[in-house]
Amino acid sequence: MAYFDAASAAPLHPVARQALLASLDDGWADPARLYREGRKARMLLDAAREAAAEAVGCRADEMVFTPSGTRAVHTGVAGALAGRRRTGRHLIVSAVEHSSVLHSAEVFEAAGGTVDRVAVGRGGAVDAAGYSAALRADTALAVLQSANHEVGTVQPVAEVAGICRAAGVPLLVDAAQSLGWGPVEGDWSLLTASAHKWGGPSGVGLLVVRKGVRFAAQGPVDERESGRAAGFENIPAIVAAVASLRAVRAEADQEAVRLRELTARIRTRVPELVPDVEVVGDARRRLPGIVTFSCLYVDGEALLHELDRAGFSVSSGSSCTSSTLTPSHVLRAMGVLSEGNVRVSLPMGVAEADVERFLDVLPGAVASVREKLGAPAPATRVRAAELVVDSLGKRCPIPVIELAKVIGEVPVGGTVRVLSDDEAARLDIPAWCEMRGQEYLGEEPAERGTAYLVRRLG
Amino acid sequence: MAYFDAASAAPLHPVARQALLASLDDGWADPARLYREGRKARMLLDAAREAAAEAVGCRADEMVFTPSGTRAVHTGVAGALAGRRRTGRHLIVSAVEHSSVLHSAEVFEAAGGTVDRVAVGRGGAVDAAGYSAALRADTALAVLQSANHEVGTVQPVAEVAGICRAAGVPLLVDAAQSLGWGPVEGDWSLLTASAHKWGGPSGVGLLVVRKGVRFAAQGPVDERESGRAAGFENIPAIVAAVASLRAVRAEADQEAVRLRELTARIRTRVPELVPDVEVVGDARRRLPGIVTFSCLYVDGEALLHELDRAGFSVSSGSSCTSSTLTPSHVLRAMGVLSEGNVRVSLPMGVAEADVERFLDVLPGAVASVREKLGAPAPATRVRAAELVVDSLGKRCPIPVIELAKVIGEVPVGGTVRVLSDDEAARLDIPAWCEMRGQEYLGEEPAERGTAYLVRRLG
Incomplete structure (x- = not known):
């Protein structure tokens, strides 16, 4: 068996396992308590915070531990937006952020905020100029991932951070995919990450809020983690997460x-x-x-x-x-x-x-x-006149397969009209045209579903 | 060393440790994935959910795992209140709930909701009639702990649940302190609990929402845990938590x-x-x-x-x-x-x-x-006339100590006026009077702080 899905979750690193076992005995008590077991737990937590801060490149008092990377993003985005509510209610994200960022943006929109989603190129990277153009006087926060979780493309974070800094807008960097490889460069304001991406255990996220960044934690909080992450700290997992981060960084x-x-x-x-x-x-x-x-x-x-x-x-x-x-x-x-x-x-x-x-x-x-x-064999082609392909009720990739089967039946310059009610066709038919050197003419509403028009070029 | 603070956090149960170790190897992958490692994780999660539901006395699809008991309470209260927003914006809690409940209530009040805090008797228990009296046509939710975390008093949950059920109001039971001892009786609608109270690891809470209870999760969510607890599931900890619950229940x-x-x-x-x-x-x-x-x-x-x-x-x-x-x-x-x-x-x-x-x-x-x-020796008494004790700027228990030292100096029927700016005096001076058989006459504003008036009875 070979596991090739480390971007989703990495198996527990041996160092994380060791650290977890060792701290189960000393890290279970409430670190807010004054007695011996509490003091031992507090020492473990403080040491882990120092080490995590060093790996990230921030101060220990800027770092809080959350129950997951997703919660770090939810808390970070909501807190930064609320902290700058007086400046305005405009949020900038890239179009290719993790769902935790996009869900946060949707909640913000539902509550009356405005969100700009910066486009990416065909390689998956944003252009820093896209952030520049999106910045407004009422922009409360910008968010950009350090690298994309689906295609691995690295984003120009340092450049975007510089642009945001010059405009006085905090940038939150979602570093979930890259933090195991090294610290995030540039003058960012907030950072989030997730331990199980670098071989730490589940249940640990990082949220860094730089000193000077306005931040107002939302929802009920308590006294733990500087009032930014409610609930009993999961110290053995935190210790294991940080030990693993240091171990993978060394390699x-x-x-x-x-x-x-x-x-x-x-x-x-x-x-x-x-x-x-x-x-x-x-x-x-x-x-x-x-x-x-x-x-x-x-x-x-x-x-x-x-x-x-x-x-x-x-x-x-x-x-x-x-x-x-x-x-x-x-x-x-x-x-x-x-x-x-x-x-x-x-x-x-x-x-x-x-x-x-x-x-x-x-x-x-x-x-x-x-x-x-029943996909067409590569390089198979037949000839005929203008055609309508009825793919209604068929799911991806059937509409594209049917298009590919008939494109050879129309003369060069002729068109195929694909009827489809599968949302994926909107993406896949143009993509197929680009790969195959055919011309995508666009779509129009059909009696049922949508008609996608393709002209045969060769 | 003897650890007598199990109500705060219990040391990891040996069965929890075993289960945690065993599931670190099989439970780290994303249970939403279709491949082998994901399926193994999903099986562990499903089995844990079944076992936890059986221990609680609910259906597996009514149970979600949260990152802590505190998060279970925050999510449960907010979701139940939002789910019944059309009914009204009134919440009932007891005056002795855990801070996670009271913080949730404060957030609800800040957002325009109304909260009634049901009083308790000197033993710490609510009177079910107190809930009855607090119920209104616009009551969205009632909350009651199964037992108090500071004094151990068991609350009349089944009775209050019956009253709420008859009024069509859901009751959320915070079972953090009692779930290890047995299921919560009565016809409750929502239940929360925390695994590290029964020897499970940190990082696991339970939130049960009975079928038919209107519930609208607040804030950004994702597809995990029925859309009620966002973020990657902490499966090894969940497995360990449930194993521990079964083990402590057996004993x-x-x-x-x-x-x-x-x-x-x-x-x-x-x-x-x-x-x-x-x-x-x-x-x-x-x-x-x-x-x-x-x-x-x-x-x-x-x-x-x-x-x-x-x-x-x-x-x-x-x-x-x-x-x-x-x-x-x-x-x-x-x-x-x-x-x-x-x-x-x-x-x-x-x-x-x-x-x-x-x-x-x-x-x-x-x-x-x-x-x-410098506390007075028990049963020491001296005599004098009416007195003012200036305890301004002194923190508890000094004001009470000073009161105790002078009470004997006034004649029976005479009064002592204690000036204090420590908030705790408001509670401790009346309590001292009750313990000592003296009469507490009440308080009045003073030039600085508050004057507490005590009449010597004997």
């Missing part, structure tokens, strides 16, 4: 070189081994361990199932695997193909042999799924 | 008898061994392991320090030990003495010899603190 530079080579291998070889594949995400500015690609004519869930049977655990931003049945907002914002999407995120220490075995197995797995779906 | 009936006898011994013997002590909390309807008493002329923090030096870890609701420097709201609501307050909460499995040793050590510890503070 990070060396391991980054190794993983970067392995993901480069996947980036290069998958398109050679598998026809009709688009590798997505920035080829240079990217995290060491993440590589993402999409396969035409493939149902993402079916492909994950094939790969799981072959012993590989990967994830997918495709519509069919998430519980919400909508395509990944990240891939949509990038304007790339979402169907048959696979994210490979290698854990630190992954065996090279497992990556090679994955490259051996992948072509057969994709071919098997395509065969079941 | 609960037998251990309850043993602890009840030990706390009864403390209740009886402390007033015999130590002069000027008031044992507080209901003598009959109480939790097995908690006993609380207050010592006149004693500074609570100094006494905890003495006891800690003697090897005993206990807590205190006295003003001087909490970080907020206000006397316990529980003791205040009960109208009992708060100074020199000590809560002994015995962990399951406590050694009888440790309890006996505590009874040996306590009289000397109290005497030592009293000597340092």
Whole structure:
């Protein structure tokens, strides 16, 4: 079995396990108490806070521990927005943030706030100028991830932080995917992270609020964690999380070189081994361990199932695997193909042999799924006149498969009209056109669903 | 060393430790994923949910896991209030709830809601009729603890639940202190609990919302835990928490008898061994392991320090030990003495010899603190005329000590006027009068602080 979904959760690091076991005996009591057991717990918590602050590059009194990275984001965004309520009620996020940021933005909008979502390029990165342009006199907060969780693209955080700082607007950096690799550069104001991404246990997030940043924690709080994270501190898990962060940091530079080579291998070889594949995400500015690609004519869930049977655990931003049945907002914002999407995120220490075995197995797995779906063989073409394809009631990737099957039947310059009521078609048909060198003419409302118009160019 | 603060946090149960270790290997992955590691995590989570639901007496789909008992309360109260917003914006709580409930109530009040705080008797129990009287047509929610965390008094939950049910108002029961001893009886609608109170690890709370209860989770949520507790599930801790709950429940009936006898011994013997002590909390309807008493002329923090030096870890609701420097709201609501307050909460499995040793050590510890503070010897009396005692700028228990020193100087029927600017005097002077058989005449504003008037009766 090979686990290639470290961007979702990493297995517990051996150092984290050791630290957890050791601190179960000394870290269970209430650190607010004055007696011996309480003082021991307090010492562990204080030491962990110092060490975490050093790894992040902040002061210990700027760091609080939360029950998860998601809670750190929710608390951080809400607190920063409320702290600057007098300045205004405008929030800037990128279009490819983690759902915890986007959910926070939706709640803020529902309460009367205004949100700008900065677009990304085809590689998944924001342009710092996009943040510049979005800044307003009433902007209370800007949020940007250090690197994208689905495609691994690294964001220009230091540049955006500089722009925000010059405008007097705090920037919250969601560092969930990158903090294990190193501190976040630039003059950011708030930072969030999640321990189980770097081999720490579940149940620990970090929220850093720089001194001088206006912050008003929302909802009921108590006296714990500077009034920013209510509830009994989970000290053994906090100690383990910080121990793990230090351990992975010690290996990070060396391991980054190794993983970067392995993901480069996947980036290069998958398109050679598998026809009709688009590798997505920035080829240079990217995290060491993440590589993402999409396969035409493939149902993402079916492909994950094939790969799981072959012993590989990967994830997918495709519509069919998430519980919400909508395509990944990240891939949509990038304007790339979402169907048959696979994210490979290698854990630190992954065996090279497992990556090679994955490259051996992948072509057969994709071919098997395509065969079941009746996908067209690569380079197959037939001829005919203008056509309407009725894909109503059919889910991704069927509309694209049907489009691909008939495009050869219209003469060059002729059009195919695909009728579909699957939301994913809106993304996948244009993406298919771009990959196949056909012209996407746009969409129009149909009697049922939407008509997508494609002109055959070759 | 003897740890007598189980009501704050219990040491990790051996069964919890075993379960935690075992599930670190199988429970770290994302249970929402379809691959092998995700399925294993999901199975552990599902099994834990079934077992927890069985222990609570609810359906598995009514139970969600939260990051702490405090978060369970915050989420439960806010969600239930929002779910019944159309009914009205009135909340009923008891005056002796845990701070997490009172903080939730304060946030609700700040947002325009109305809160009724039902009074308790001198034993710390609410009268069910108090809830009956507080119910209104616009009552959205009532909250009542199953038992009090500071004095151990068991509340008439089943009776209050019946009253609320008849009125169509949901009752949320905070079962943090009692769930390890057994399920909560009665027809309640929501329930919260905290695993580290029964020997589970930190980081796990329970929130139960019965089917049919209107509930609207507040703030950003995600797809986890039925949209009621955002963030990556802490599965190893959840598994350990539930394993521990089952283990303590298996021993609960037998251990309850043993602890009840030990706390009864403390209740009886402390007033015999130590002069000027008031044992507080209901003598009959109480939790097995908690006993609380207050010592006149004693500074609570100094006494905890003495006891800690003697090897005993206990807590205190006295003003001087909490970080907020206000006397316990529980003791205040009960109208009992708060100074020199000590809560002994015995962990399951406590050694009888440790309890006996505590009874040996306590009289000397109290005497030592009293000597340092210059407290009057018991039964010392002198005589004089009407008096003013200026205790301005002096903190508890000095005003009461000074009152006690001069009461004998006024003739029977004469008065002492104590000037104090310490908030605790408002509670402690009347309580002293009751204990000493003197008449408390009331308070009035003074040039500085407040004047408390006491008439000597004997």
